[in-house]
Structure formats: C-alpha cells, structure tokens
Amino acid sequence: MRYIDKTVVGLTIAFLVLFIADFFMAEWVRFIGLQSLARGAVALGLLVLWRTGLVSFGHALYFGFGAYAAAMLTLIGYHDAFLLVFAGTLAAGVLAYLLGFLLRRYRAIFFALLNMAFSMILYGVIVKTEELGSTDGFSVLTPTFLGYAPQGEAVQTTLFIFTLVFTYIITVGVHLYMKTTLGGMSMAVRENEIRVEYLGYSAEKVIHVKYVFSGLVAGFGGAIMALAIGQVDPDSMANWTVSGEFVFITILSGIGNVGATYIGALVFELIRTYAFEYAPQFWQFILGGSLLAIIMFLPDGIWSLFSRLRRSEKAPSP
C-alpha cells in the first residue's frame, strides 16, 4: 500500500485500546460493550445492504437464527465458543444464501417487508416450539475457549476479547472489501441496475452476495449475544422490534464508515440503558425522540459529525 488507510489505523487503535481496557472495565461497561459489538456487527451487514440501496426490516431473522443455532448446540453438549459462534454464523449464512434466491428479485419496500415476513416466521416457529422454551427461551451454559474454561468475571473478560478479535477482523475485512470491484458494485447497483446489466454483470448476483454477507454477520452478532447474555428468547432475539433496532442503529451511525456502526450501537445501548433507568415509563419515548433528533440534525448519522469536524479543520482561517 502506498498510502496509509486511516480507517484501518483508526480501527486498529480502537481494537488495541479496547483490548487493554477489557482488563480494567467495570462489569456493566463490558456488558454494554459486548452488546454494542454484537449489534454493531449486524448493523455492519445492514450498512453493506444500505450502500447497495436496500433496507431490511427483518435481520432479526439471522440474528435470532445465529443465536438459537449456537444456543441449541449447547443443549447437545457443545460448549466451545469458537464452535458455537462459527456454527451460528454459518447457519445464518446458509439461510441467507437460500432465501437470497427469492429476495434478490425484490427492491425497496418489498425487499424490506419480505425480510420482515421471514423473520416473523422464525419468531412464530420459536414461540410455538416448547422444546426451545417457547416465549421464555432457555439459558445458554458458560462457554469454554479451546479447552480453557474461565470462571466468574473471567468468562466475560475472555468473551469480550474473543468478540473483539473477530469483530476487528470482520470490520477491517469489510472496509477493504468495499474498495474492491465487487464491493464498489454496491454503488453501481444502487445507482443504475440497467447499466450494470449492460456492462455484463448481474445486479441480482451482486445483491445476493451482499445479502449473504449481511446474514453471516447478523448470525455472528446473534451467537455472540447468546453467549454474552447467557440466554436466548424470541422477544429479544427474533422479534421484529429487534430488526427495528438494527435499522435504528444503522440510521444512528450513518453509512459513511464501517467503524461508525459500533459507535452507533454503543450510543444506542447507552441511550436505552439510561432511558430505562431514569424514565422506566418513558424510555421508548426518549429512544424515539433521539432518533428524530438524529434524522433532523444529523441526517447522515453520527459519522457525519466526524467528517464535519475534519472539514472545519481543513477550512482556511479568515
């Protein structure tokens, strides 16, 4: 590389800081951090779709599928975090690949709501399945890490580092991918599918690839969430409100940068946590109000704050 990629540098610094901070964080901070990483990963998938011109109101499908796939493995005696997360990610990816053949033919609101329809099918199946605890879900046993079986607080500390490493790899990977031809074709498909076809490539194929990717990372986020909370249940894993949260985070973050999704997810967790703590009757009101404020004052999301700052730095002084 002839030049240094600022985003990769930024992500690497954030990775190192969080890595070290993990050993000093208060337990509740780490818990919020874990959830932010998990949800941020899902939002990263939505960001890729968004750049292709598509919004999904149903990615709780893959989030929930990944979470339940990982959790169900613990029921039959597997506890290794690597295996669980890999299985959750892969299961969601395969599902996205299969549904992708249908969904890649739809655009706009039809795409968004068809996703939601599929996610509600999963929700319905889980709620009706008593073996999976129905609406109560079931608890996920403490994971081991390649034979290392941490106890007490060490479980979350290890899980945090485990999650951090994988999200770092995924995020840098997505950032680099966006500079490739296939990554750049997001723009082409969003702007003009006819031209893409007449340049000799299938727009639907491009969308399918992006869709499978978004499914994979959503499954990853779900599996991490299952391990972090130690519990899976349909309402916090597969309900349509969960899908809404992911779209919320994506709007909050903006699609300017891959790192933004984690910041957006963190802001979301903080708003929700504090709103719930200080205004238990009105927390949804506060959440909605902050979304409104973002749309009105920062339509390009939190990330546009950074680019605004950078622009004013560069502006010549009068």
Place this chain on the structure above:
Amino acid sequence: MTIVLEVRDLQKTFGAVVAAKDINVTVNEHEIIGIIGANGAGKTTFVNMVTGYLKPTSGQIEFAGRSIMGLPPRDITTLGISRSFQIPQVFLSESVFDNLLMAYAITEATGLGLLSPLLNDARAARVDSHLERYQIAQYRNALASTLPQGVRKLLDIAMAAVSKPTILMLDEPTSGISVEEKFGLMDIIMEALRQDQTTVLFIEHDMEIVERYVSRVLAFYQGEIICDAPTAEALVDPGVREFVIGEEYHRTRTGSENAGENAGENAGENGGGEDA
C-alpha cells in the same frame, strides 16, 4: 466480408399489437448502419430484442455464428453486443471518472478478480485515455447528474464502448442535442468507434446525420423493415420518403410532387423522442 449479426423472421407482439414482424437483417463486420423510422415504428424494439432486453415472440438471432435468442443482456454484452440509451443510463451521483472506472472494472473483472481493488494505476490510466478519446476529460470530476445533456450522452456511449464490443447499438445518440452540437458529437463518437473497428447500428431521426455517417439504412415502418439499402438509395426510396422522412423536411427535394399528400401524417415525426 464477415457476417457478424444475422436476424431471421423476427417477430414481437404485445397482445394484439405487432411491434415487429418479419424482420430479416444481415450485418457485416465494420458496417455503419442507420436505423430510421417514425415513432413507434419498431426501431427501439429491434434494438431491445437484439440486446436481450425483450424476448422475441419468434424468429432467430445469430451473433458471430451462434444463437443469442433468450440470453439476458449481460450475457449478450459479454459476447460482444453493447448498447447506449436514448435516455443516458449512467451512475448519476458519481463523477464521470468513477462512472467509467466502474465500467472498466465490471468489464475487466471476472471470478476472483472481482475481489481485486477497484482502482489501480493502470486502470485509472485507461479511464483517462478513454475520457480523452471521447473528449470529456474536462468533466472528469464533475458529477454525472450535473452534466450538460450532450456530455451525458457521450458518457453513456463511452461506457457502452468500454468493452470494445463487436457491435455497438446506439439509441438516438443525438436526441435532445442542439442542432449546432450534433455533428461535433457524432464526429467524436464515430472517430472513437472507427479506431476500435466497431460495427455500429444507430437509431436516428435526423436525415442529415444519416447521410453523413451511415453507409446503409434500415427503414422501419409499423414493425417491418420497408427498406434495407445503401444510404443514397434508401433516402430516395419512395416508401422511405413517404412513410419515414416526410418530404417537406428533406433538403434534396427530388421527386417531391406528392409531398403535400403525406405531409399531414408525417408531420412532427422527425424531432420527437421514443421511449427506450
């Protein structure tokens, strides 16, 4: 001469409407062919069928000796038939450079090559020389949405020509362009395509353009080809003069005794647009 495109008995109906019937055309390598006809005569339908956008009801289309019937546009493009559009199909929110960069990238990358960087020095150099050839280098960093119509048309055609197609079909390259600019625009396009040795078929309403750039004319009327002849011959063909040109618009008024009779039904057909 090598035959590159052979169309036999092509037919297209939309319900009871016959958009094309009994179309038989043979195109030789390096020919420059003008497609003329009134609005709704079937010109764009013909282009849409050859490029795979519309599926013919019946007939046969052979390109370089193999049938391309039923193939989607992307496969036909890959084989070597490209097209531009009456309404430019570009990536509006991107710069001219990025538009062509994407065109080059999609054309060049296959398989795992799709995962190589979009922008590299060699490709950027190719894009810049392409910009020079189509004389739009001064708009390199302008957004496609802000371009004047003529430049946007050039960009559209330049993008279609990136793959160095065997055949390039241009759908009304000069529609929406002022009279003063038309010839300059066509000079640029035809010179660039001549260098690539591209066979060109273009739809055109302006007979002056047809006379100047085209060696052979296909005249459409009500879904049929009523005349397929060298330009000079075609433009004096009675059928063409009656149903396509509309006498009073033409400069050389040879044999225009019956002009008045047809003026009414042909008026307004020369300047109008047709949906792609």
